Amino acid sequence: MTPTGATGRLPCVAVAVHGHSPGDHLMAVLADAEHTARLDHADWWPQPDGVRLAVLPPASADRFPRALDTALGRHNTEHPRLRLRVAIHLDRAPAAAVRLVGSRSLHDALDEAPDTNLALLLSDSAAPLYSLPRHSALQPDELHEVVTRDRHAVTGAWLWTPAWTATTLSTSDGRRN
Numbered sequence: 001m002t003p004t005g006a007t008g009r010l011p012c013v014a015v016a017v018h019g020h021s022p023g024d025h026l027m028a029v030l031a032d033a034e035h036t037a038r039l040d041h042a043d044w045w046p047q048p049d050g051v052r053l054a055v056l057p058p059a060s061a062d063r064f065p066r067a068l069d070t071a072l073g074r075h076n077t078e079h080p081r082l083r084l085r086v087a088i089h090l091d092r093a094p095a096a097a098v099r100l101v102g103s104r105s106l107h108d109a110l111d112e113a114p115d116t117n118l119a120l121l122l123s124d125s126a127a128p129l130y131s132l133p134r135h136s137a138l139q140p141d142e143l144h145e146v147v148t149r150d151r152h153a154v155t156g157a158w159l160w161t162p163a164w165t166a167t168t169l170s171t172s173d174g175r176r177n
Contacts, residue, residue: 009058009090009091010055010056010057010058010090010091011055011056011058011061011088011089011090012053012054012055012088012089012090012091012093012094012096012097013042013053013054013055013056013061013064013086013087013088013097014047014051014052014053014086014087014088014089014094014097014098014100014101015030015044015051015052015053015054015068015084015085015086015101016049016050016051016052016084016085016086016101016102017050017082017083017084017085018083018084018085018106018107018110018119019083019110021080021081021082021083021084022079022080022082023050023082025075025079025080025082026052026082026084027044027052028075029068029071029072029075029082029084030042030044030052030054030068030071032071032074032075033064033067033068033070033071033072034064034067036063036067036070036071037061037063037064037066037067037068038063039056039057039061039063039064040057042054042055042056047098049102051098051101051102053094053097053098055094061088062138065086065088065120065138065160066138066162068084068086068118068120069117069118069162072084072117072118073117076117081117082117083110083116083117083118084117084118084119085101085102085106085107085110085119085120086101086106086118086119086120086121087099087100087101087103087106087120087121087122087123087157088120088121088122088123089123090123091123096123097123100121100123100148100157101121103121103148103157104148105119105121105146105148105157105159106119106120106121106159109159109161109164110161113161113164115163115164116161116162116163116164117162118161118162119159119160119161120159120160120161121146121148121157121158121159121160122143122157122158122160123155123156123157124155124156124157124158138160142160143158143159143160144158144159144160145157145158145159146158146159
């Protein structure tokens with residue numbers, strides 16, 4: 001059964017290691033998150049700039065953000081700290097998720113909240129799948145609206161940073177390298 005808001009499109013998830021975090025444990029954290037979210041093994045395709053990309057099944061993908069936060073917390077208690085930027089776009093074109101994961105909004109969220117290990121952007125297309133109270137682990141009041149800009153488009157998106165509230169985050173965007 002497809003969740004409300006999914007309209008047959010698949011959630012494309014892009015994940016990148018933030019800053020100087022050691023990336024050698026990324027795949028283990030992603031596998032732990034998949035297990036916690038009760039997802040079948042996803043294929044995480046490598047992209048430029050160290051980004052990993054996967055397409056998740058819509059029926060269980062809404063559990064993935066909190067599962068990733070949980071897996072990251074477990075990892076960081078036993079290993080060098082890993083901080084992640086994550087973007088989810090609901091479409092057949094994964095390039096949008098890859099662009100979002102490099103957005104200034106995600107960089108700024110982690111830079112402004114040094115105790116936070118995870119910043120996640122939901123594109124406008126993905127937000128309904130992840131923020132409907134009866135279908136998702138994310139609550140609408142946990143999401144903060146931002147505007148992302150890159151050379152391809154100006155789009156709305158929703159920022160989720162566990163245990164942190166965006167207070168000074170800029171609402172305009174540009175890609176950081």
